[in-house]
Amino acid sequence: MTSSSRRVLPGFGLSLGYALVYLSLLVLIPLGGLVLKASTLTFAEFWRIATTEQAIASYRVSFGASFAAAAINAVFGTLVAWVLVRYPFPGKRLVDAFVDLPFALPTAVAGITLATLYAGNGWIGRHLEPLGVKIAYTPYGIVVALAFITLPFIVRTLQPVIEDIEPEIEEAAASLGASRWQTFAKVLFPAIFPALLTGFTLAFSRALGEFGSVIFIAGNLPMVSEITPLLIIAKLEQQDVVGATALAVVMLAISFVLLLTINALQWWAASRHKGRTA
Amino acid sequence: MNARRANAEPRWVRLTLTAVALGFLALFLGLPLVAVFVEALAAGVPAYLSALADPETQHAVLLSLVIALVVLPFNVLFGVAAAWAIARFDFRGKSLLTTLIDLPFAVSPVVAGMLFILLFGARGWFGPWLSEHDFRIIFAVPGMILATLFITFPFVARELIPLMQAQGREEEEAAVSLGASGWQMFRRVTLPNIKWGLLYGVILANARALGEFGAVSVVSGHIRGETNTLPLHVEILYNEYNAVGAFAAASVLALLALVTLVAKTIVEWRMQKETAMLQADLPPEAVRSEA
């Protein structure tokens, strides 16, 4: 469709113009500033800063913890979504609303609370310490905080998809002789898998950038439990803007890749769905 | 009862799964929420109240509210404008624009805050010019507002775009063909149709604006009584081992989060009721059946 069509409705120029100006001022110009700053570095310099031992260690912590958190939620988030859609229990609507708590609760509040709970003398840490399990101020603490923050992503991505599964599909599988477990493994799980992957990527992407909830519980030991965003802040505080820029470029590049992945996944899920129903 | 439906798990499976899911939620989400209030009241109600009465805490509350109040109108305007352009017109680069709107969800808040340091910081692109004119953005409230704007601008747009796409253009076209001006069409037809979605987006954006930590932290400079929002103040108190103070401030934020959840849920139920009621009235996805 050409851009000259459909102008009977008013406000196209105004609304698009406003949106573009707003986005340019708030997003494109700042991003341009970052790119410009980064371009003052030669690639060799950039590479040296982006791959220092400390930086590599921080990527490892960030990626590892984010992956672990997303994986935990892939299991428990799927379970929660399944139970919320399929099984009746009293207070279900309240529980359903409560799942969004991590979206609504400021991350700093989550951070200090989780740190307190999982510390050696905290309500949970107290019971884990004798077993030799330390959560707070270790990389495991980061995983806990990230899992807390990202739980709703997976639940909320899966819920509508599980709701959309027609009962006939399961009835058909059952009538063809599949056991309940076979039906789940061969019929239901493949149906929700694209959404699970999307939710996983959303959660992973959010976890990578998360800062507020992590710093309180992480202990922030360089090389051990220091996440990349914290390393960026440390560099900024040392007035090492160039170093911070290089790391920010790395994170931004990863963000873009994840954003594209999410778009591709959603497109894939949508086109699969269309193919099924059409 | 078990054999009632082909697609129902045995009762013990259902009970176990429900118990595990609810147990997980209670331990993982419920316990932290309870802990906030228990820790805040650990030294008794008077200590809690005096912690809240602390002038710096009160200033932080005020600053958080001011930032949210400044940011929200911009987000509403942007959300409505972007949704109107995207849901009502076809133009080149539309999908790019849609992707761009998602960007803040993918970018780390720390990186977001840093973008503004690079622009407006003492050694940033516009830093010298700003210091010449004696205007501070970084380590001052304007920078915190910018960072919060960056983090929160997608919320309203993201709610409105799918909503308006589902509603289709026909009602607005009908209004125009009946002689309505642009403003009359917007006020009498568009706005009533999107009001719940708009409110929903505002609630989410507001929660994020009040609670944002990473981006604001980078640009605030943590000047007590000046550039401390409530979440930043929580951090300061916590690092000073003032647990009661930190959790008292945190409890205010947790209460706001609960209010957000309640408001959000009410709006969701309203929207569900309305869509259920209007289901029959919604035109199919394709507004035109041909061409």
Add this chain to the structure above:
Amino acid sequence: MSITIQNITKRFGNFVALDGIDLEIPTGELVALLGPSGCGKTTLLRIIAGMETADGGEVLFSGQEATHLHARDRNVGFVFQHYALFRHMTVFENVAFGLRVKPRKERPGNAEIRKRVMDLLALVQLDWLADRYPSQLSGGQRQRIALARALAVEPKVLLLDEPFGALDTKVRKELRRWLRRLHDEMHISSVFVTHDQEEALEVADRVVVMNHGRIEQIGSPDEVYSNPASPFVYQFLGNVNVFRSRVHGAWAEVGRGESAGDGETLAFVRPHEIDIEHAPVANGLEAQVQDVHPIGPVVRVELAHASELIEVELTRERADGLGLAKGQHVWLRPRQVKVFAAPEAAAYPLEEGGSGI
């Protein structure tokens, strides 16, 4: 008000929606734009309404240039396919909308608005629904409210996009008779779009048959049905048997000079325009009865001539008189045949033919 359309062209990307449309709609007529989906009929209607801009050509209202007039200023009543009722307004407010958004000095007072809206609701026989919301109405009721809303601004032209498309058969039949009566009372120039030939033939004064962005034929319902100008029109308006020249050779005479000259030709005969005889007849075509289906008042007979399948529709009396049985050999005699040159006709695959009356 009359509408003149001159050489209107519209493309969507590479798709040509309208390819040089010329059309004259005289004052007070009820015109149907008829064609399969994708033929451009809705696009043409939207261009008349000003909802779509043509790439080329002109629209004139009463001889006045209106091509670039905004939809708001055309004084056109538009009834949308899915009604587009304002979902958050009552029926009363929906109908009153066009009056309430008038500039202040033209706007009638509240009492006047009330009176006019209630009059219109009475006209569409739904005054008892004034306080309901659109979601509480049936499809037929919504359709009538949409019409009342369009009429409230006293348009000079009424445009209806598939007005009965979303309704079930019974309601559709009632509503189209009602629309016909309404039009006879109001005599407002009206154009409606439909893909249903029965609807077009029953309701319209004139039928404009469209295909692939072009007009195939303009004429009264009787003209387009009895004297189709092209193979497409023939097939779109009702069932038809198509015979290749080797088959219809015997029937050429019936076609009487309609033959499009040399080369291969195709003959078109409607099922109810064929008689069945037991005895050989002049210009008859021998065929074997394959199946006999009584369908209500008519009997549909399927016959085979060589490898061709022929469909014949008889009245029940005639069929009873003939006493047809499977496998019987009979003679077919057409009452009317129309012949078109084959290449022209071949452009339209038979599947596109109408669904039968």
